[in-house]
Amino acid sequence: MGKDILILGAGFGGLEAATGLREQLDSSNTITLIDKNDSFVIGFNKFDVMFGRRSLESVKSYYKDLAAGGVNFVQDEVKEIDLISKQVKTGSAEFNYDYLIIALGADLAPEATPGFVTGGHHFYSVESAAELWPVIETFTAGTILISIFGAPYKCPPAPFEAAFQLHDYFTGKGLRDAITIKVLTPAPSALPVSPTGTAEVERRLQERDIPLLTGHQVTALDPHTNQAVVEGHDPLDYDLFLGVPLHVPPRVVRESAFGGWIMVNHDTLETEFHNVYAVGDVTKIPVGAGAVPKAGAFAEGAAKVVVQDIVNKILGRDEPVKFDGTGVCFLEFGAGDIARLEGNFLGGETPEVLLVGPSPDFRRNKIEFETSRKGKWFNQS
Numbered sequence: 001m002g003k004d005i006l007i008l009g010a011g012f013g014g015l016e017a018a019t020g021l022r023e024q025l026d027s028s029n030t031i032t033l034i035d036k037n038d039s040f041v042i043g044f045n046k047f048d049v050m051f052g053r054r055s056l057e058s059v060k061s062y063y064k065d066l067a068a069g070g071v072n073f074v075q076d077e078v079k080e081i082d083l084i085s086k087q088v089k090t091g092s093a094e095f096n097y098d099y100l101i102i103a104l105g106a107d108l109a110p111e112a113t114p115g116f117v118t119g120g121h122h123f124y125s126v127e128s129a130a131e132l133w134p135v136i137e138t139f140t141a142g143t144i145l146i147s148i149f150g151a152p153y154k155c156p157p158a159p160f161e162a163a164f165q166l167h168d169y170f171t172g173k174g175l176r177d178a179i180t181i182k183v184l185t186p187a188p189s190a191l192p193v194s195p196t197g198t199a200e201v202e203r204r205l206q207e208r209d210i211p212l213l214t215g216h217q218v219t220a221l222d223p224h225t226n227q228a229v230v231e232g233h234d235p236l237d238y239d240l241f242l243g244v245p246l247h248v249p250p251r252v253v254r255e256s257a258f259g260g261w262i263m264v265n266h267d268t269l270e271t272e273f274h275n276v277y278a279v280g281d282v283t284k285i286p287v288g289a290g291a292v293p294k295a296g297a298f299a300e301g302a303a304k305v306v307v308q309d310i311v312n313k314i315l316g317r318d319e320p321v322k323f324d325g326t327g328v329c330f331l332e333f334g335a336g337d338i339a340r341l342e343g344n345f346l347g348g349e350t351p352e353v354l355l356v357g358p359s360p361d362f363r364r365n366k367i368e369f370e371t372s373r374k375g376k377w378f379n380q381s
């Protein structure tokens with residue numbers, strides 16, 4: 001008898017899982033994919049929208065165009081995950097499952113930093129990136145603070161990529177001399193998990209006259225005085241404040257038996273609940289003093305492992321699977337200079353993240369990363 005496989009969240013992890021399962025399982029097995037949105041956007045396309053290079057519409061891939069025929073896509077919000085009765089409730093329906101894959105990503109909590117919602121901006125959702133473009137386009141002079149509020153956050157190089165691209169943008173407009181750009185992080189360095197990445201990022205920030213203030217935890221903004229409150233330091237003035245909002249587990253996961261970020265078996269990504277898996281940003285996979293990062297490449301890699309484990313179980317194969325915790329993130333220094341951060345998080349006692357490049361080939365690589373994902377998950381490129 002066919003099985004019911006339910007996938008919650010159609011981002012990097014959910015799309016890869018749905019596509020892979022549909023390829024390998026016959027139609028007696030039902031695959032249902034639920035997401036509250038109608039479309040998917042690749043993480044780094046948010047920069048294209050933030051800098052007005054592409055419109056909001058042009059970066060969206062619609063779930064009505066899913067490439068995998070025979071995946072039931074349901075646009076609805078997941079409201080409850082009951083792991084004991086094996087039932088998921090959305091706003092308008094209930095779903096039972098034999099296998100469950102939770103790929104709900106991380107929720108952003110801009111409201112957790114007092115004053116940020118009214119006094120600041122961010123580029124961590126595509127909608128907020130779109131709102132930011134007219135602000136950047138009309139900014140002519142003053143101080144821009146880019147602040148990381150705390151770990152974990154998606155795509156650790158992203159705030160630095162924003163700084164490099166702001167530098168390029170304002171240099172191109174002849175306004176750079178009138179604008180101060182500073183990056184603040186509570187961490188002791190730019191990319192604590194990657195000494196080679198940190199060295200290159202910090203060197204290039206310095207080269208562009210962008211101070212990096214490490215050990216700087218912004219706790220609140222005062223939108224009336226345009227000042228950022230920094231723990232243990234004097235307040236900092238700003239004219240434009242860009243924050244990386246605190247990331248929290250999705251509400252429906254916090255309210256489930258998991259209670260927070262989902263812990264999984266490192267090899268199989270199965271949770272403590274039989275046949276319930278979790279992949280991507282919603283998981284916490286501790287490694288040394290850190291954890292597997294929240295990035296699309298890792299969510300996709302994890303989904304491939306889950307697909308194989310479920311297919312093996314359904315087809316009665318006794319083949320072990322193993323998530324290797326490897327993944328690559330692009331690091332854009334601006335002016336077309338792109339490097340790769342190549343991470344191996346589960347290959348040894350401590351994570352290893354090497355900076356490779358920059359190289360002109362990596363621009364092609366980055367374009368290919370986008371078109372290949374859109375090509376395999378959607379009927380478009």
Ligand SMILES: Cc1cc2nc3c(=O)[nH]c(=O)nc-3n(C[C@H](O)[C@H](O)[C@H](O)COP(=O)(O)OP(=O)(O)OC[C@H]3O[C@@H](n4cnc5c(N)ncnc54)[C@H](O)[C@@H]3O)c2cc1C
Binds near residue numbers: 013037043047296299
């Ligand atoms: C500016 C920026 C740049 C980035 N650049 C890169 C990069 O270069 N390389 C890289 O690998 N990663 C990058 N990332 C990170 C990457 O986008 C995420 O890590 C990745 O999307 C995580 O995949 P996921 O499947 O775990 O979650 P997501 O892709 O976030 O998917 C989660 C899905 O769940 C849905 N959802 C959530 N809650 C509910 C609910 N209650 N009901 C229904 N649906 C729900 C959401 O709508 C979403 O579609 C970047 C991120 C940002 C913000």
